[in-house]
Amino acid sequence: MIDSTPRLVPVTPENVDALCALRTHPHQEHLVSPVVKSLAEAYAHGATAWPRAVVDGDEVVGFVMAFLDIVWNPAVDPEGRRSGLWRLTISADHQGKGYGRFAVRGVLDELRRRGTTKAYVTFHPGEGTPEPFYLGLGFRLTDELSGDQRVAVLDLDDGDLDRDLDLD
Template sequence: MTRSPRLEPVTPATVDAALALRVHPHQEKNVAPVVKSLAEAYAYGETAWPRLILDGDRLVGFLMGFLDVVWDEEKDPADRRSGLWRLNISADAQGEGYGRFAVEALAGELRRRGTGRMYVTWEPGEDGSGGFYRGLGFRTTGERSGGQVVGVLDL
């Protein structure tokens, strides 16, 4: 079967499907549900970049990027970053390359916008997604954000 994944904005016609998307139960402690992401996208406006991951008519995931955000106002207000805020791949679509596609598609969007680095955070430990992100070329920065490991990928 030929795959043709793509990213699409969340629309009134797709919001219910987005809200119904579920990851594997054992992953629920590591990634917030889509409903939280959409609330954050609304609250953070232009800095949030929510997208559905579709393959044909099949919804396979959700990602949300963050664009040009001040990372730590107290530490360095000039440190502006962009990256992957959230990635949810449907339990029935995992292991099919959609996560890799989504990260690469966001990297392409950030390059198009002139960004040189892409950041991501993940829960530490065996159940976290660190192996996935390191496999895509992210390296740890030594920083933590809310207890999560911070990774960066040079674009």
């Protein structure tokens, strides 16, 4: 799929315009916030956001952002903290090439490095949902909703994780 060596890099003055210009397929636009909103949220949430550009060669092909150690539902469990995948946008021109899997793997590797044992993701249900993508990576649905989004979890201690992601 990917013939070169993609990498995740911090957001910088040099790549922010390319990130803000990223567009998904028109039928996916209702499923993910624009990158500019994600960058504003990353700024507002400071240490709990981990935004990265997905770069291949000199080209920005996507954006991924993790959430780190946030209180998930303070009304139910004020001490319950979670980390996971907050946003993923791969340019319409680069979808289906493995960049999404690469970006998710990068987030999971970072979460593991930080000692996280479970990764969470939320997504909108309905037509064009990324649910099959996340379930195909090994995430499993929970009974929870986050607003109108479904919640899925992945056990990072699972020895089969690298095989399931089919990246090695």
